[in-house]
Amino acid sequence: xxVGVALAFYFRPQPVEQRIALGEQxxxxxxxxxxxxxxxxEDFRGKVVLFFIxxxxxxxxxxxxxxxxxxxxxxxxxxxxxxxxxxxxxVDPKRDTPERLEKFAAYFHPNFHGATADRTTIDQVVKQYxxxxxxxxxxxxxxxxxxxxxxxxxxxxxEGKLSKxxxxxxxxxxLTAEIRNLL
Amino acid sequence: MIKTLIGRVxxxxxxxxxxxxASAEVTVENPYARAVPPGQMNSASFMVLNNTxxxxxxxxxxxxxxxxxxxLHNHINEDGVMKMxxxxxxxxxxxxxxxxxxxxxxxxxxxxxxxLMEGQKIDxxxxxxxxxxxxxxxxxxxxxxxxxxxxxxx
Numbered sequence: 001x002x003v004g005v006a007l008a009f010y011f012r013p014q015p016v017e018q019r020i021a022l023g024e025q026x027x028x029x030x031x032x033x034x035x036x037x038x039x040x041x042e043d044f045r046g047k048v049v050l051f052f053i054x055x056x057x058x059x060x061x062x063x064x065x066x067x068x069x070x071x072x073x074x075x076x077x078x079x080x081x082x083x084x085x086x087x088x089x090x091v092d093p094k095r096d097t098p099e100r101l102e103k104f105a106a107y108f109h110p111n112f113h114g115a116t117a118d119r120t121t122i123d124q125v126v127k128q129y130x131x132x133x134x135x136x137x138x139x140x141x142x143x144x145x146x147x148x149x150x151x152x153x154x155x156x157x158x159e160g161k162l163s164k165x166x167x168x169x170x171x172x173x174x175l176t177a178e179i180r181n182l183l
Numbered sequence: 184m185i186k187t188l189i190g191r192v193x194x195x196x197x198x199x200x201x202x203x204x205a206s207a208e209v210t211v212e213n214p215y216a217r218a219v220p221p222g223q224m225n226s227a228s229f230m231v232l233n234n235t236x237x238x239x240x241x242x243x244x245x246x247x248x249x250x251x252x253x254x255l256h257n258h259i260n261e262d263g264v265m266k267m268x269x270x271x272x273x274x275x276x277x278x279x280x281x282x283x284x285x286x287x288x289x290x291x292x293x294x295x296x297x298x299l300m301e302g303q304k305i306d307x308x309x310x311x312x313x314x315x316x317x318x319x320x321x322x323x324x325x326x327x328x329x330x331x332x333x334x335x336x337x
Contacts, residue, residue, distance in 0.1 A: 015263050059227040059292075060258060061265045063217065064285050067326035100222065107220035132264055141269040142252035142293045143225070148266040168265075169286060 016130035016165045027162025030125045032115035035102040039115040048182045049156040055092035056104045065168035066108040072175030086112035091133045208236045214321040218301040227289040234275040241272040244310040251294030
């Protein structure tokens with residue numbers, strides 16, 4: 001019983017903003033699989049990166065996040081936009097192939113890329129970024145299962161360091177301002 | 184549209200004859216379906232349901248020719264974790280309304296039979312707990328259009 005309570009506490013997702021505020025070092029490099037081969041955060045040095053963790057069959061939260069990101073990016077000048085990239089990582093490789101993810105991400109902005117990885121890598125990246133996900137059976141639903149997930153838009157600076165975790169449904173103008181701060 | 188009109192006419196007739204067992208009257212405001220990237224399996228549709236009657240009613244089912252299955256879903260935000268869950272019904276209280284909007288209740292279109300692109304129109308039939316139904320034609324819109332109405336409802 002006690003162990004259960006302790007575990008529940010341990011696994012309870014703690015808001016990532018709190019952890020960043022408490023001085024915890026989150027974020028860091030990763031290598032994912034994209035339709036163009038390995039996608040390394042390292043290769044984006046010199047650019048501001050908007051990173052989102054979700055799944056492509058997500059009908060609402062993920063497209064909303066990517067739309068906000070896209071809109072926030074479109075508010076910038078074409079010159080500024082060249083210095084910003086987006087990465088969408090799917091935690092659902094069973095349904096999301098790299099090809100499908102690339103199409104999904106690029107639909108929102110040409111600078112956005114979609115990628116996924118094996119379960120071990122996914123879990124490592126999720127942990128690094130203080131994120132959370134969980135597959136949930138939906139027995140009655142034709143979807144079979146859904147994915148509970150934290151919904152933060154991670155802002156990564158030009159040196160590859162996590163700068164901020166933003167709410168997925170923030171106003172695009174605020175995001176534009178946040179990106180400009182890092183350019 | 185014609186179906187809706189016929190529905191209304193029947194409803195008015197029913198109200199006239201047996202006021203006690205009449206169906207609740209629900210009007211649908213600003214319905215739209217979300218435009219999705221080509222090849223996407225699922226999408227969602229959003230709207231505001233207005234119950235002008237003094238009786239509670241609930242949305243219990245929906246169907247559309249553009250999706251193999253249509254379900255009612257909700258999003259719950261728990262400590263920043265978004266959880267999507269299927270629900271049996273979406274309550275529309277007497278003289279009240281239910282907002283189906285991004286980040287909350289939605290009509291989930293599962294197994295799309297066609298791409299949903301901005302500017303298209305799709306059909307959606309809503310079924311209510313009182314046995315009434317409404318056939319809608321709704322526009323397909325990009326997410327940001329939905330975001331704007333999302334703001335107004337808060």
